[in-house]
Amino acid sequence: MAGKFGEFGGRFVPETLMAALHELAEVYNSTKTDITFIEELADLQKNYNGRETPLTFANRLTEHYGKGKIYLKREDLNHTGAHKMNNTLGQILLAKRLGKKRIIAETGAGQHGVATATVCAKFGIECTVYMGEVDVHRQEMNVFRMKMLGAKVVPVTSGSMTLKDATNEAIRDWVENVENTHYIIGSVVGPHPYPMIVRDFQTIIGEETKIQINKFEGRNPDYIIACVGGGSNAIGIFHPFINNPEVKLVGIEAGGYGIDTYMHCATLTLGRPGVFQGMNTYLLQDNEGQISEVHSISAGLDYPGVGPEHSLLKDLDRVQYSSITDDEALDAALKLSRLEGILPALESSHALAHLEYLMPTTSKDDIVVINLSGRGDKDLNTLIDKIKL
Amino acid sequence: MSKIKSKIEEVNRNGKKALSIFLTSGFPTIEKFINNTNRIIDAGADLIELGMPFSDPLADGGVIQQSSQIALQNGITQKQTFLFAEELKKKNVNTPLILMGYANTIIQYGKEQFEQDAINAGVDGLIIPDVPLEEFDSFFSQFSNKLDKILLTTPTSSKERIITLDNKSTGFLYCVSVSGTTGVRSGFDDKIIENLKATYQTVNNNKMLIGFGISKPENIKQLSPFADGFIVGSAIIKSLQNENIDETIELVKSLSEACSTS
Numbered sequence: 001m002a003g004k005f006g007e008f009g010g011r012f013v014p015e016t017l018m019a020a021l022h023e024l025a026e027v028y029n030s031t032k033t034d035i036t037f038i039e040e041l042a043d044l045q046k047n048y049n050g051r052e053t054p055l056t057f058a059n060r061l062t063e064h065y066g067k068g069k070i071y072l073k074r075e076d077l078n079h080t081g082a083h084k085m086n087n088t089l090g091q092i093l094l095a096k097r098l099g100k101k102r103i104i105a106e107t108g109a110g111q112h113g114v115a116t117a118t119v120c121a122k123f124g125i126e127c128t129v130y131m132g133e134v135d136v137h138r139q140e141m142n143v144f145r146m147k148m149l150g151a152k153v154v155p156v157t158s159g160s161m162t163l164k165d166a167t168n169e170a171i172r173d174w175v176e177n178v179e180n181t182h183y184i185i186g187s188v189v190g191p192h193p194y195p196m197i198v199r200d201f202q203t204i205i206g207e208e209t210k211i212q213i214n215k216f217e218g219r220n221p222d223y224i225i226a227c228v229g230g231g232s233n234a235i236g237i238f239h240p241f242i243n244n245p246e247v248k249l250v251g252i253e254a255g256g257y258g259i260d261t262y263m264h265c266a267t268l269t270l271g272r273p274g275v276f277q278g279m280n281t282y283l284l285q286d287n288e289g290q291i292s293e294v295h296s297i298s299a300g301l302d303y304p305g306v307g308p309e310h311s312l313l314k315d316l317d318r319v320q321y322s323s324i325t326d327d328e329a330l331d332a333a334l335k336l337s338r339l340e341g342i343l344p345a346l347e348s349s350h351a352l353a354h355l356e357y358l359m360p361t362t363s364k365d366d367i368v369v370i371n372l373s374g375r376g377d378k379d380l381n382t383l384i385d386k387i388k389l
Numbered sequence: 390m391s392k393i394k395s396k397i398e399e400v401n402r403n404g405k406k407a408l409s410i411f412l413t414s415g416f417p418t419i420e421k422f423i424n425n426t427n428r429i430i431d432a433g434a435d436l437i438e439l440g441m442p443f444s445d446p447l448a449d450g451g452v453i454q455q456s457s458q459i460a461l462q463n464g465i466t467q468k469q470t471f472l473f474a475e476e477l478k479k480k481n482v483n484t485p486l487i488l489m490g491y492a493n494t495i496i497q498y499g500k501e502q503f504e505q506d507a508i509n510a511g512v513d514g515l516i517i518p519d520v521p522l523e524e525f526d527s528f529f530s531q532f533s534n535k536l537d538k539i540l541l542t543t544p545t546s547s548k549e550r551i552i553t554l555d556n557k558s559t560g561f562l563y564c565v566s567v568s569g570t571t572g573v574r575s576g577f578d579d580k581i582i583e584n585l586k587a588t589y590q591t592v593n594n595n596k597m598l599i600g601f602g603i604s605k606p607e608n609i610k611q612l613s614p615f616a617d618g619f620i621v622g623s624a625i626i627k628s629l630q631n632e633n634i635d636e637t638i639e640l641v642k643s644l645s646e647a648c649s650t651s
Contacts (some may be wrong), residue, residue, distance in 0.1 A: 003523075012492055012519045014448045015554075016543040016568050158454060159444065171447050176569040178545060275492040275519065276445060288466055289497030290444040 003192025006315065008308035011191040013171070013278045020178045025193040027097055032200065037093060044089045045204065048122070049079045051086075053205075055212035055369070060339040065359035068222070068366030072342070073209050073237060075373045082345065082374030083205060083233045084115035084186060090201035091184045092119040100182035102126045106170040108135055108163030108229070109300035109347065110142025111374055112186030117151035127151040130170045132162040135299045142378050160293040163229075163303045167277055187230025188307030191278030195307050202236025209369060210240050217367055223358065225250045226371035227350040228321065229265070229301035231310045233373035242318060250358070251310065252350045254296030255323035263295035266323040267306040268314050281308040297326035297382060298346035300374075328353040330386055333376060345374035346382065391537050392513045393436065393485040393560035397596040397618055400435050406609065406648040407618030409436040409598060410625055410641065411489065413456040414473055415465030416442075417629050423476055425634055429625075430481050432638045433645025437477065438516065438620065441470055441490030448518040450572030452623040456630075467498050471510040478511030487539065487560070489516040492528065500531045508535055514560040515539065522554060534559070544568050544584050548591055555594045562595040563620070564588055566602050566612070572623045574602035577611060589615040606647035619648065 003009050003025075011021055031037045045051040054077065058070040075083040088105075095103060103120050105127070107113030113129040120127035129146055133155040136143055146153050159165040167190075174183040188195040188202070213221050224241060226234035228251040241247040256264035264270075271282040276291055284292040284304040296302040313319040324332075329346055332353035337343045344352060351370050362368065376383065400407040410429055415422055426437065442457035442465055449457070474486050488507060495503050495517070507515075514537030520528045522540065529538060537560030542551050545568060555562050567574065567581055577585075589597055599612055600620030609619050621644055628637040 011521065011523050013521065014518050015521050015541045016545050016565065018521050018523065019545040019547065164445065168445055168447060172570050178568055274496055285497065287497065289493040290461060
């Protein structure tokens with residue numbers, strides 16, 4: 001059925017937005033195969049964003065565990081420092097074709113906000129970014145970057161004042177201004193066609209990885225690990241391998257203070273299906289269906305929902321989902337910095353921390369790919385606070 | 390025959406527009422809710438929309454968002470909302486009760502149980518703004534037709550779509566005056582008026598009530614040629630914030646008066 005991943009997904013939004021969602025789906029379907037569009041996006045990806053990103057063999061990390069070989073897909077090397085640009089470049093071209101004069105976005109860690117402000121500057125389009133007030137404080141530098149890039153940053157003070165509330169506010173803005181505004185959602189969440197569009201633009205991560213690993217090793221990897229908040233970097237690297245059953249896919253959610261506390265974002269691990277922000281998907285919620293206030297040290301994973309395609313992949317047992325705590329992620333960030341000279345984003349550090357559990361079970365011949373979705377410069381405030389050197 | 394529809398028809402036959410008042414269940418307090426609502430009905434509300442508080446109400450502006458938050462902090466539950474409905478219905482047999490809220494509340498309660506408990510409590514209809522036409526059939530597949538399911542039309546709905554919405558909606562058709570969330574607005578410009586006029590001409594199957602941005606008697610007077618009734622929410626909730634129910638009652642009376650004379 002249109003817009004569904006099994007029973008998940010859908011378009012649970014107010015009537016005001018339906019015309020815009022239909023228009024977006026139509027324009028996207030006719031655009032994605034249009035050669036002018038394909039060439040324009042490819043040119044931007046190469047000459048503006050700096051793709052392809054390398055696949056780096058992590059030799060010292062590999063030696064540290066003394067088991068399988070570890071590779072890092074270097075999405076941290078995208079322009080502005082995370083995989084988010086893959087999506088915003090595609091969507092700004094769609095906005096141009098839709099004839100929209102104004103862009104809005106939500107952001108948690110600020111990476112999607114920065115990536116949206118960046119493409120808006122590049123294309124000369126007005127940009128407003130909604131950001132929870134808690135995140136405005138913990139991601140101060142990204143707020144300033146967005147302002148440097150000419151975007152208006154609106155702090156959101158409702159609810160838990162994090163990503164979920166920023167998303168609510170962006171959707172409300174869109175309901176009000178849908179005639180002239182395109183909403184660039186930053187992850188594989190929200191109503192159809194967003195989970196599909198964002199996935200398609202992020203799939204470039206997995207496509208490159210497949211070619212690169214086959215060049216290095218002559219075969220597909222045994223494991224791919226990615227962090228999951230909304231889940232766009234994970235879907236991006238997983239998707240081209242979904243039909244390769246020999247590749248084990250692992251999604252890592254934010255365990256916060258621990259999944260035996262209420263302060264976590266382990267949606268797929270502990271949630272149950274429901275409807276939120278336009279989609280039917282796994283959610284962290286109470287018995288009455290009220291959405292939970294969640295916690296993660298990483299603003300980008302601090303979200304009580306998850307992309308509907310992940311919900312399907314969980315139910316199909318195609319991807320294994322588990323969680324990593326704040327403290328484990330911090331240890332992993334320090335470890336990668338010391339062993340590989342790469343400071344990872346706290347989001348990506350969750351995926352890296354899973355190596356502690358996975359690597360002892362691997363053998364020398366195993367190949368593990370980690371999606372290093374972003375760099376950690378944006379997290380320095382948090383890191384200075386939490387790590388004593 | 391739908392009780393909601395016959396009530397609106399009855400009010401219209403008497404030369405009046407119907408007045409539907411939205412109230413967030415359990416706001417401003419659980420203790421005051423029933424008494425407040427009874428007085429609002431006595432002051433001239435023809436229908437009551439009982440808002441089921443949700444943590445993330447996408448279609449609502451600041452005032453109703455806040456009232457939902459407070460109601461949740463007051464400890465409101467869906468069971469309590471059904472108890473309120475039952476109590477209101479006992480005293481106001483002829484005032485249709487409509488539950489308004491979001492899909493997840495119904496899903497987590499269990500759809501079949503929800504319908505049963507709603508019917509038992511005397512509820513007449515549902516308005517679920519995050520279940521649009523595209524999701525309607527599958528969402529309500531476990532429901533009978535005992536409760537009216539009221540659909541919304543907006544300024545972005547095409548004429549063709551309005552006809553479909555009109556055919557599918559039961560009870561009445563909820564016409565959202567402007568693109569945006571619920572809340573008080575300064576006024577309605579010519580473009581909005583033209584659009585409401587066109588929508589009213591297109592709607593043949595249902596009575597049409599206009600909501601969103603209706604806050605004072607002047608709004609009702611201005612728009613009454615293009616509607617069978619009006620829905621007022623945020624303005625009422627805002628007046629209830631002041632904890633002075635007399636002020637709210639005066640507002641309801643003036644709105645009801647505007648419905649009679651326009």
